[in-house]
Each structure stands twice: as C-alpha cells, then as structure tokens.
Amino acid sequence: MVNGILIPVSAWLSGRFNTKWLYLSAMIIFEIGTVTAWVAPTFSVLFIARLVQAVGVGIAMPLLQTIMLSIFPPEKRGFALGLAGIVVGLAPAIGPTLSGWVIDISSWRSLFGIIAPIVAVVIVLGLFFVKPVLPTKKSKLDYFSLVLSTIGFGSLLYGFSSVGNDGWGSPVVIWSLIIGVIFIILFGWRQLVMKHPFLNLDVFKAREFRLGTLISSVVFMAMVGVEMVLPLYLQIVRGMSAFHSGLTLLPGAILTGLMSPVTGQLFDRFGARRLAMGGLFLLTVGTFPFIFLTKDTPTLYVTILYATRMFGVSMSMMPVTTSGMNALPIKRMGDGTAANNTVRQVSGSIATAVMISILSNVTSNHMPAKHLLKINPLAYQSGAINATLKGYMAAFGIAFVISAIAFLSTFLLKKVGFFLSWNLITNKKWSNIIGISFGLLIIISIGLMIGNYHNHLGMEKKTTTQTTSFTSVNDQANMLLYKKIGQTNNKVIIYKKNKQQKKPTVTPAVDTTNEIKQGGTSNQLVTKKQDWVYKNSFYKFFFMFAQKESFIKRTNTFHVKSGYMVFTPEQAKAFGQAMKQQAAQMKKSQQNPQAQQQTAASGKQFVTAKMQQAMAENPKMSQADQAKLQKKAMSDFKAQMQAKVQKQMEQKAMDQALRVK
Structure with missing residues (x-):
C-alpha cells in the first residue's frame, strides 16, 4: 500500500532531485527498514520497519524504469528493460522458495539479515558508479496534491486489500473505496487545472501510451491474481508447505527472468504488436486448464501450465509497456512511469480482491451443512474439499476471462500477428501456416489434457481381486471388530492378518466399502480394487505430463467363519467385563x-x-x-x-x- 502511494510522488522526485542522491537515499531508507526488521523486538516494530522498506522500494523501482527509458534511445529500450527484467523477474522467482527454505532451517530474522549486507554493498557501489543522468529543475511540491494522492490511492488500495478478510459488504471496505475514488477524482481534477501539475496526466492523451498501459495492467491483473490464488491451492488442497509450493512455481518465474532480454531484443527488432498477440495467446490458453484442477492434479502439470503462462507474460508485459512509453517525449518519462505503475498497482489490487472474494464466496456457498460433520465426518471432509475446488475453479475462471480480455485488446493494435514464427519467417504464406498450426496444436493439446482429466480420455477401469486370510483381533476369544462411520451403513473393520501380528490392522474408509458376511467355513478377506489405468502404452506415453493412473474405489468383504463374534469396540469392552x-x-x-x-x-x-x-x-x-x-x-x-x-x-x-x- 505504501509502495502504491509513493509511485505517483516518484515523478516529482525524479524531476526535482539529483538521480544519484535520490537513488542512494531510497536505498538507505530501505536499509534502515531492513536492519530495523532484522532486530525488531515486537510485531509493531516489524510492521513499521516493513513500511519503511516500502518507502525505499516505492522510490527506487519507478526511478529504475525512468532512468532506463531516458538514457537509451527508443530502438534499444526493449533490450535495456529486458536486462532490468532479469533482476525484476528472478527476484520474485527465487524469493518465495529461498525464504521458505531459510525459515525451515533458521528463523524469520535471517530473511532480513541476509538482505542487509547486500544492500550495504549496493549503497557503497552506488557512491562510485551511479551518475546523475536525469535533468532536474527546482519546483515546489504541491502539498495539497500530495495529500489528495496519499489519501486517495491509500484508501483505494486499503479497501481492495481488505476485501479478502472482510468481504465486499464490510463498511470498512465500502467507505475506503468511496473515499479513495472521491480523492482520486479530486487529485485528477487538480492536476488538469494546474499550470505545473504534481503528476502530468497529459501522458494519457497519447493513444499508444493509453493502450500500452491498459494492456499491461490487464496482463498484470491476470498474473498477480493467479500468483495469489495458485499457492493457496497448492498449500490448502494439496497440503504442500510454503517452500514446496514456491518450488513448484519456480521454473515459471525463472523462465520469465531468462526470457526478458530475449523478448527485449525481439521488441527492438519487430515491435510490440506481434509479441503481445503471441504472449497473450499463451497466457490465455495456459490459464484455461487451471479451471479444471483437482485434488489429484499432478504437480508437474501445474508447473508446466504456470511456466506457459509466465512465458506469455514475458512476451507481452514489457513490450507493450515499452511501446507505450516510447510514444512519450523524454521530459515526460517520469510522469509516464508513475502513471503506468500507478494504474498497474491499482489493477493488481483489484484483481487480487476480486479473485480472493470469489474464491471465498463460492467455497462458502458450496460448503456442506455443519451438522454433517457430526453425522458423517468423512462425507463432510469430501464435501469441503469439493467446495474448495469449486472456489478455485471460479477464481481461475476469472483469471481466464481477464487474460482473454487482454488478448482481445491487442486487436486494437495497428498490426496483428500470432506467434514468434510470424516474426522470424519472412515468407508471409509459410509464416501464417506455421503460426496457425502452432496455435491449433496448443488448443488441441489443452483440449486433450482436459478430456483426460475430466473424462479419463485414453483410460479404462480395471478391477483386481485379492483373497487373503485373517484371524481374531482378540487372543482369548474369536472376535472381529467394526466401527460405524457416522450414521452411514459403511464401517471400518479391525482385524489381524495373522496370530503373530501385535498391532491390529484397520481398513481404510475413504473411497472404500467394508462388508462382513458371517457363517463361512474359514476366515477370508476378499478385496476388490478398481483403478483408472491407461488402455495401452501409446496413451500412457501421450499423456505422460497429464493424469497419472489413479485409484477409484475399493470393496473389502470379510467372510467370517461360524463361532466368531462380531462386535463394535464398545461391545467388545462390555463383553470383556x-x-x-x-x-x-x-x-x-x-x-x-x-x-x-x-x-x-x-x-x-x-x-x-x-x-x-x-x-x-x-x-x-x-x-x-x-x-x-x-x-x-x-x-x-x-x-x-x-x-x-x-x-x-x-x-x-x-x-x-x-x-x-
């Protein structure tokens, strides 16, 4: 939130103060916050330290973008921002996984202790290598605009961030959003009537900048929304730790960082239009399968889909942003960066709020009745998991819609192209054939994967039967124990496989039916197990990255010989007494x-x-x-x-x- 508040101020700061000392000041502020968090004795001190860190980042990040756009000519800006994108992309990629590992082996303080010396080295190097490259002029700070901006964007971001916990109907959320919108309108009106505005909104008069900001913001919404919801799915539904969920998403995030300089060079050579179309197409088709995630979806499948999405993000976000900034004169780079980042920050907050609220509401609406928890705990657990999955399906559905909107928005660009092949192949006929074929191949592959997940395409049910013997659970009497599950007819059976077994065996109850038939001549356990298996090796190879062979259900039938007593644990206790x-x-x-x-x-x-x-x-x-x-x-x-x-x-x-x- 502090980061979002400071972004509009960054335009005035970059035009007023020496670049070198502004950057060093931002890093020193960040270092103060880091060291304070490292030694924080209470949560309040830690919270304040994080706010101080946000002040430093809120100044440094827009300044980085402004400097890169100002010192490089338009034909080289793509590659320059691509190099910066390596850092911006790899840091979020490594951060969650590394922090999870650090917390597992050490304390949370180590997270800040590791950063502090690195920032200190950066500050020392900055004293020698950072140069004042941006022109500055003495201008007075319009304090009234600063107040309007702080209250407006602060309230708006706070309102959206509170939706996940309080819901859309909360008075805090409603009033925060209302106050935020009112003050932002007042802020915008004041900038338009001022001779020397705090943030020059004339940058939005440029069509390319307007369109680039719109598309990059929608892409950011699609990216941030899924990045917020997907780890929740991995941790809540799949039971992963924070470290392992971060590890699952690591390849996609690394791919984004590595592709940044590549897409930057392609942007300098071909422009943003074709890259945006290809990237947003990949983002859209990579998001669609997330709607159909289940509790048994292979981790590798999630990793590949996430990497596909992030590859699309790397092809679209930076190129359309740079294309929009190229439409502005050098003197407006600071205002353009601030405006673009502000819209993007607010869009990300909206996406997060919408997706989290939809996830919460859909899950809540489909949760089984509370009384089922006492009557049939296993049925309640199964219903709760299904309700949670429906919530994630709805949330990912919104992410797909956002991605599709971003993809369709690229048709507003002057020229249309789909894939990288359309950029690299000069022959128009073959480039169209290869591009369309590649697109159809992706669509067909995703369709087959969805068919495999939901209709078990290429698979069949296989039933196996196994017969084993069992003996009494009690050494003094011939006895078999069972316990009913809630108020259902199903039960779990307690038995011993042989007389040498010390601890009794308990049959599973989930996806398992247990039956007892008395009056037999011997004790026999007949187990019928049903699984989804691939029909042949071809299907197994074809869907190697999709669904694995999986268990469906099991039926255990205990044939008990005459003379055996069949009791519940309570009855067995009463029998002993x-x-x-x-x-x-x-x-x-x-x-x-x-x-x-x-x-x-x-x-x-x-x-x-x-x-x-x-x-x-x-x-x-x-x-x-x-x-x-x-x-x-x-x-x-x-x-x-x-x-x-x-x-x-x-x-x-x-x-x-x-x-x-």
Whole structure:
C-alpha cells in the first residue's frame, strides 16, 4: 500500500532531485527498514520497519524504469528493460522458495539479515558508479496534491486489500473505496487545472501510451491474481508447505527472468504488436486448464501450465509497456512511469480482491451443512474439499476471462500477428501456416489434457481381486471388530492378518466399502480394487505430463467363519467385563459342595461309560492300559466341561454385550 502511494510522488522526485542522491537515499531508507526488521523486538516494530522498506522500494523501482527509458534511445529500450527484467523477474522467482527454505532451517530474522549486507554493498557501489543522468529543475511540491494522492490511492488500495478478510459488504471496505475514488477524482481534477501539475496526466492523451498501459495492467491483473490464488491451492488442497509450493512455481518465474532480454531484443527488432498477440495467446490458453484442477492434479502439470503462462507474460508485459512509453517525449518519462505503475498497482489490487472474494464466496456457498460433520465426518471432509475446488475453479475462471480480455485488446493494435514464427519467417504464406498450426496444436493439446482429466480420455477401469486370510483381533476369544462411520451403513473393520501380528490392522474408509458376511467355513478377506489405468502404452506415453493412473474405489468383504463374534469396540469392552463377571460367578458356584458332588458324579458316570465301551471292544485289556484309559477319560471329561462352561459364559456375555449400542 505504501509502495502504491509513493509511485505517483516518484515523478516529482525524479524531476526535482539529483538521480544519484535520490537513488542512494531510497536505498538507505530501505536499509534502515531492513536492519530495523532484522532486530525488531515486537510485531509493531516489524510492521513499521516493513513500511519503511516500502518507502525505499516505492522510490527506487519507478526511478529504475525512468532512468532506463531516458538514457537509451527508443530502438534499444526493449533490450535495456529486458536486462532490468532479469533482476525484476528472478527476484520474485527465487524469493518465495529461498525464504521458505531459510525459515525451515533458521528463523524469520535471517530473511532480513541476509538482505542487509547486500544492500550495504549496493549503497557503497552506488557512491562510485551511479551518475546523475536525469535533468532536474527546482519546483515546489504541491502539498495539497500530495495529500489528495496519499489519501486517495491509500484508501483505494486499503479497501481492495481488505476485501479478502472482510468481504465486499464490510463498511470498512465500502467507505475506503468511496473515499479513495472521491480523492482520486479530486487529485485528477487538480492536476488538469494546474499550470505545473504534481503528476502530468497529459501522458494519457497519447493513444499508444493509453493502450500500452491498459494492456499491461490487464496482463498484470491476470498474473498477480493467479500468483495469489495458485499457492493457496497448492498449500490448502494439496497440503504442500510454503517452500514446496514456491518450488513448484519456480521454473515459471525463472523462465520469465531468462526470457526478458530475449523478448527485449525481439521488441527492438519487430515491435510490440506481434509479441503481445503471441504472449497473450499463451497466457490465455495456459490459464484455461487451471479451471479444471483437482485434488489429484499432478504437480508437474501445474508447473508446466504456470511456466506457459509466465512465458506469455514475458512476451507481452514489457513490450507493450515499452511501446507505450516510447510514444512519450523524454521530459515526460517520469510522469509516464508513475502513471503506468500507478494504474498497474491499482489493477493488481483489484484483481487480487476480486479473485480472493470469489474464491471465498463460492467455497462458502458450496460448503456442506455443519451438522454433517457430526453425522458423517468423512462425507463432510469430501464435501469441503469439493467446495474448495469449486472456489478455485471460479477464481481461475476469472483469471481466464481477464487474460482473454487482454488478448482481445491487442486487436486494437495497428498490426496483428500470432506467434514468434510470424516474426522470424519472412515468407508471409509459410509464416501464417506455421503460426496457425502452432496455435491449433496448443488448443488441441489443452483440449486433450482436459478430456483426460475430466473424462479419463485414453483410460479404462480395471478391477483386481485379492483373497487373503485373517484371524481374531482378540487372543482369548474369536472376535472381529467394526466401527460405524457416522450414521452411514459403511464401517471400518479391525482385524489381524495373522496370530503373530501385535498391532491390529484397520481398513481404510475413504473411497472404500467394508462388508462382513458371517457363517463361512474359514476366515477370508476378499478385496476388490478398481483403478483408472491407461488402455495401452501409446496413451500412457501421450499423456505422460497429464493424469497419472489413479485409484477409484475399493470393496473389502470379510467372510467370517461360524463361532466368531462380531462386535463394535464398545461391545467388545462390555463383553470383556461380562466375561469377568461370569468367571467370578462360575468360580463361586464351583465352590458349592452340592455342585462339586454333582460334577464328581457326572465325571464318574462319564468315565464308567468310557471304560465299559473300551472293555467291550478289548476284554483282555491290561490293568496298566485300563489305568491310562481311566485317566484319559477323566481328562476328556474335564475338557468338555470346561468348554461347555466357556461356551455358556461367552453366550451370556455376548448377550449382554450386544445390548450395548
């Protein structure tokens, strides 16, 4: 916001003060802010330090552009600004990734500690190498214009920046925007009636400057909007860290920096018209697939699309800006730079506010009802993710519309061309054929990728079946556990794959149906898994940068043999408590003399029957064999009695456990 406020002031500063000392002053101010932030003891001090840094940047950046446009002739300005674009492009490219890495291994203070010595070296070098190249004249500062500009642009930028948190209906947002518009109108009116205006608005009378400012501002809107929303998608939906999301976007940003001098040379040779058409076409077709992002979109796909967009930005923004500035006389470069950067800054704020508000509103409108969180948490989670994705689809849709507007705006230029081939191939017939073919190839490729993502073009469903065995989750009783998911019919199953397994296995619940079928002859788990796979190697190679083979759903069917108990964890706990009670009662009953006599009589009767049966089969059985048989018969009786008692105890305990819901 401070940066945006100072940009209109930069025109007066560059025309009033010596270039060298103005630049050094800006860098010293930035250094003071950096060192203060480095050692800031509280957030308030850190906040003030960041504002001080913004003052330095707000002076230095427009000054850089004004100097480059003033000291180079029109036929070399493209290459000059392209060289400056390496720095301007690579710094934002490396910044997010580097800062994320620094924070991971150190503290946030290191971010400022790294910059401070670099800025100190720049200040020292500036004392020797920076020369006063811009003409200056003594002119009084119109304080009233300064106040109008500060309040107007400050309020407007603050209002747009508050939309993401407060919404469009917030009184703070509404009044900030109203006050901002009123004061900007007053500021503009005052500049038009003043003999020596604070910011000369006559620069907008030049058609090329007007059109260049319009197109570059719309391109900036498309770029800034996506740069704000795309990292949110990577971090919120994909679960990436700030470092990894920055790493995903790094190739595209580096490409912008590296292409800046190349597009600068092409601009000096061919002009802005054809570069703008080709670049904005790439920006538009590179933005369209973002509308169809999903939670499973490959990271490489996002990186390639983002790089395509940034390649288009590098081909369009600098050339159309330079083309517009070339329409102005040297003495108006400071005013032109300030006006162009101010419009661009406000446009970027508008784009950010609109896209963030659309993202928030669409997501909020499609969020599932809150009560579903208690009834079915997994369904709520799935609905929340889908609602978030719809929000991003809407936001990226707005970015596509903005890009398309910028592309269509280039038709207002005097000559039309599409691609680089139309610039480099002199034969008109072949240049048109190659250019149109290249454009159709891009459109067809994007269409095929979208078809692959949403209709699984080139893929088919494949079902695989796997049968495995399982055993009881409880070492003392034959038991299988399950737990219902909310109020649905689906459940998760808790089991062991074998007796040696210590920690039970829990089946997944997301995109998985778990069933239990009792009464089988053995314990078997039948898993049917369904996946999207490519039909053949050709499709797999053709869509190598698009969608990967992916999981669809799974069905687990547990065939449980007879005699197994199927409980919820709560029922299993109740069963254990009931078994303890039954065991205590059984032990007490066994101590009863009458019960003991009855058991002894039953045992004697069981042994006698066994002995009679054995003697009938073998009358000549020896005394020793008869003693062994008698001992074995008594052991069998005790085992049968124990099994019978255990079964009775389990039945009673199970009846009690099943009453628990």
